[in-house]
Amino acid sequence: MVLLIVFPLSLSAITPIPSAREKALGDSHPALVDDFAAVFSNPAGIAVLEPVHRYTGIDLRLSGTFWNAVNAFKGQNPAELFPLENGNYLGFGLLGPIDTGYAGAGKAFRMFSYASIDVLYPNAAVQSLFTFKIGAEFTGGWAHRFQLDRGVSLDFGFTMKGFYEQRYLGEADVVEFFGLLTNPEYFLDMPYEVIPGIGIDTGLLVNIRKQWIFGLTVDDLLTFEFVNYYDTLRNSQEGLKPDVSETRLRLPVISVGTGWFPGFADDIPWFGINGFYLSFRHLLGGLETYPRNYLLGITAGAEITFWDFLALRAGFSQGLLSGGFGLRFGGFSMDLSIGGEELSNQPGVFSVIDLRLAFALEHRDLQALKH
Numbered sequence: 292m293v294l295l296i297v298f299p300l301s302l303s304a305i306t307p308i309p310s311a312r313e314k315a316l317g318d319s320h321p322a323l324v325d326d327f328a329a330v331f332s333n334p335a336g337i338a339v340l341e342p343v344h345r346y347t348g349i350d351l352r353l354s355g356t357f358w359n360a361v362n363a364f365k366g367q368n369p370a371e372l373f374p375l376e377n378g379n380y381l382g383f384g385l386l387g388p389i390d391t392g393y394a395g396a397g398k399a400f401r402m403f404s405y406a407s408i409d410v411l412y413p414n415a416a417v418q419s420l421f422t423f424k425i426g427a428e429f430t431g432g433w434a435h436r437f438q439l440d441r442g443v444s445l446d447f448g449f450t451m452k453g454f455y456e457q458r459y460l461g462e463a464d465v466v467e468f469f470g471l472l473t474n475p476e477y478f479l480d481m482p483y484e485v486i487p488g489i490g491i492d493t494g495l496l497v498n499i500r501k502q503w504i505f506g507l508t509v510d511d512l513l514t515f516e517f518v519n520y521y522d523t524l525r526n527s528q529e530g531l532k533p534d535v536s537e538t539r540l541r542l543p544v545i546s547v548g549t550g551w552f553p554g555f556a557d558d559i560p561w562f563g564i565n566g567f568y569l570s571f572r573h574l575l576g577g578l579e580t581y582p583r584n585y586l587l588g589i590t591a592g593a594e595i596t597f598w599d600f601l602a603l604r605a606g607f608s609q610g611l612l613s614g615g616f617g618l619r620f621g622g623f624s625m626d627l628s629i630g631g632e633e634l635s636n637q638p639g640v641f642s643v644i645d646l647r648l649a650f651a652l653e654h655r656d657l658q659a660l661k662h
Contacts, residue, residue: 308386308405311350311649315615315628316592317606320568321506322550323592324496327653330394330432331401333494333508334448337434341655342395346622348651352384352407354632356643380634380643382409389427390651399432399450423478426456446496449512451489458484459524483524485533490514490541502552506570510544542579546572548590565594565602572608576636583636586610609633611642624651 310328313319323329324336327343356379384407392401405428410421434448461481494508519533526534548570556564570590576583592606592613602617613630628647635641 308350311615311626311628311647312602312604312617314630314645314647315604315606315613315617315626316568316594317590317608317613317630318570318572319546320550320570320590320592321494321508321546321548322496322504322568322570323548323566324504324506325565327392327394327401327651327655330399330448331430331450333496333506334399334432334450334492335434335446335494335496335506337394337399337432337448338397338436338446338496340395343393343653343655345390345392345394345401346652346654348387348390348403348649350384350386350390350647350649352382352386352645352647354380354382354384354643354645356380356641380409380411380641382643383407386649392430394432397434399434400430402429403427421461423459423461424456426454428452428454442500444498446498447494449491449493451491452514453489454487456484456486458486460484479525479528480523483521483527485519485521485527486516488514488516502554504550504552506548506550508544508546510546511541512543514541515539516541542575544572545574546570546588547574548572561598563596563599565596568592579636581636584638586638587633587636604628606630609642610638613645615647622653622655624653625649 309319309332312326313323313329313332316323319329319332321333324333324340327345330336330340384405386403386405389402389404391403393399394401404426406425408421408423430450430452432448432450434446437445437447439445459478459481460483461478491512491514492508492510493512494506497505499505516539518535518537518539520535521527521531522534548568550566550568552566553564556562568591572588572590573583573585574588576585576588587609590606590608592604594602594604596602600619602619604615604617606613608630609632611631611633613628615626615628615630617624617626626647626649630645631642632645633640633642
């Protein structure tokens with residue numbers, strides 16, 4: 292069981308990171324391609340998206356099986372707020388503040404930075420296992436629309452990415468864990484990995500009379516990771532050769548899905564339906580090192596809007612519910628989502644709560660969000 296739980300914490304998290312909006316809708320959907328972040332989940336959407344310039348963005352994540360939001364207002368210390376010794380998981384994440392790019396009219400690029408720390412306490416008698424990551428990614432893409440018939444079109448797109456990630460791996464008890472956050476020298480004796488790499492993602496969309504969209508995505512169609520592992524960070528800083536160097540070919544992540552955009556609300560000026568989505572993700576999950584239960588791939592979501600500035604969202608993914616809302620004021624946006632996430636490869640084995648809060652500053656045409 293421990294292997295099932297620890298495995299996700301040791302993964303290279305250099306796959307498309309779902310936005311806060313996508314998480315509120317369950318997860319990324321192959322048929323969801325109407326905003327800047329979404330088209331990097333399915334590059335085919337770049338073909339017809341109205342041009343969007345993103346200047347900056349910040350996406351914050353707090354996740355865990357146990358954190359008590361009420362205690363956050365009582366001035367308790369971290370050890371009381373997050374009782375890790377009970378055998379739990381805690382995760383923090385930050386995407387940004389470098390998150391800039393352009394997407395639309397068949398071309399796109401994006402550059403972003405990220406950092407995260409994930410901590411697991413299997414039980415009270417075992418020290419925590421944690422992974423601290425810092426990385427950056429640059430992506431460029433192209434897409435084109437092919438008109439197949441009256442009201443029917445096919446969009447094809449791909450992105451090429453380069454990435455660089457540093458990963459610190461370690462163990463600590465509760466006191467040591469919170470202490471290391473203020474004592475960077477602790478990392479010098481921890482295992483350390485450097486992972487540069489390159490990759491290709493691709494996607495297809497079939498649009499039928501603007502009411503139905505069928506999507507296919509292949510993340511990591513051909514992605515190589517060049518892993519350099521050091522027994523300690525100190526060895527790397529002293530210029531020693533890596534203890535292990537290897538090239539890994541990532542398993543492609545294939546997903547399919549559909550979106551339905553009913554037109555019965557088009558004549559209501561203050562109300563809109565941005566779509567109902569149903570997807571099946573990770574079609575090759577059974578081929579992973581730890582085979583993934585295919586039930587975890589079922590994802591659904593829906594979004595409605597009021598007066599073009601307030602969006603309400605609900606979703607389902609990995610056997611868990613999610614929801615949230617979004618606000619749009621000109622080029623400024625804020626998205627909040629809360630939902631469940633399964634860290635193991637089986638439904639209900641190790642579920643956590645995931646809270647996301649994101650801000651972005653963009654220049655775009657808000658009417659492009661309507662289908």
